[in-house]
Amino acid sequence: MGEFIIKMPDVGEGVAEAELVEWHCKVGDPIREDMILAAVMTDKATVEIPSPVTGTVLWLGAEIGDTVAVKAPLVRIQVAGEGSEVEAVPMAETVTIAPSSPQRGEEARKADDRDALPSIRQPAPSSGPAGHLLPAGEKGKRSAADTLAKPLASPAVRLRAQDGGIDLRQVTGSGPVGRITHDDLDQFLARGAQPQLAPSGLAKKTAVEEIKVTGLRRRISEKMVLATSRIPHITYVEEIDVTDLEDLRATMNAARKPDQTKLTILPFLMRAMVKTIDEQPVVNATFDDDAGIISRHAAVHIGIATQTPAGLTVPVVRHTEARGIWDCAAEVVRLAEAARTGSALREELSGSTITITSLGAMGGIATTPIINHPEVAIVGVNKIMIRPVWDGSQFIPRKMMNLSSSFDHRVVDGWDAATFVQRIKALLETPALIFIES
Secondary structure, eight states, X not given: OEEEEEEOOXXXXXXXXXXXXXXXXXXXXXXOTTOEEEEEEETTEEEEEEOSSOEEEEEEOOOTTOEEETTXXXXXXXXXXXXXXXXXXXXXXXXOOOOOOOOOHXXXXXXXXXXXXXXXXOOOOOOSSTTOOOOGGGSSOOOHHHHHHSOOBOHHHHHHHHHTTXXXXXXXXXXXXXOBOHHHHHHHHHTTOOXXXXXXXXXXXXXXXXXXXXXXXHHHHHHHHHHHHHOOEEEEEEEEEOHHHHHHHHHHHHTOOTTSOOOOHHHHHHHHHHHHHHXXXXXXXXXXXXTTEEEEOSSOOEEEOEEETTEEEOOEETXXXXXXXXXXXXXXXXXXXXXXXXXXXXXXXXXXSEEEEEOGGGOOSOOOOOOOTTBSEEEEEXXXXXXXXXXXXXXXXXXXXXXXXXXXXXXXXXXXXXXXXXXXXXXXXXXXXXXXXX
């Protein structure tokens, strides 16, 4: 028998490391050739790592959330014949990471109980210089004090006990290290032990769920901290009457061709921003604050903040200045779907020069958008509401919407920010102007 070492692959030009976001195997698992072993993330692109051999997993080189250097040992596999080392070949550049299929019945209980055990793995001999990652089992070991303070049980057992009002401290665990299993809960209830309920029938909830911040959620967190810590934001909120725009949108949608995407307010806003940027190029820029260089872009690459099952992503509509209303609408829909399904390419998730963020019908009255670093401006769309508006002689119902826009005050002065928003306001309130070329 031999040992086969799979190393972290080069997942992109200029990428020196990647974050491990999912394991599809564990120590002791038999695997076959081309079986997916793990998924790693760099920036916002995720790739799957397949096995080039058939064998048994001996060692895993990282835990979920760890950053692994390219060419560092990732998995050790016992194989028939002689072993060797190889750099894995990524399965695909972008994938959707879906939760593993839930197990059922007794198999689920056994899996839950195994998960409750502290990881115990024998460290493998070092295969490189200091700084290589330790085996996953060497991290996060439970101290004796932690074990005594908190009953040892899997998350599924804890959830069942919580739902049933059972105090796990009253249950004797029969598993290794005194862990509590589903069978222990069954025996506890069979002995006639009653769940602890308040007189009203309502049970106290004391569970605390600890969630490690990994993958895209960690990328979002780092991006937000970077933006708020380095950019002095100024937010400008303006009320816009979109009654005429909504009438025009309804008319255009009613007359659209079968192959045309239904229009939302975003394509009109995008075209209004393009016309305004011609007059206010300062907002369509990126700022390298380390080098002290502002780059004003002729191309208008608009990022569209999109909520996905994995978190917030910003796919980019490139060269909006060269797109019409219908083209903008179709590209927004295409990119949003690609982002939600995890099929967006790396270049479709980077390179924006200004961003739009919208919560749709939940947009609220006003928001304070955080700038997408290193950009210098972001436009926030709030929900449309019918409000009474005074026309000089009476109050009339009008469809009103607030724009909440934030700017990097190091680059964009308050006057320029107000001028930018006021020009967009004029175009949206008189939407025919959007279609008139200067």
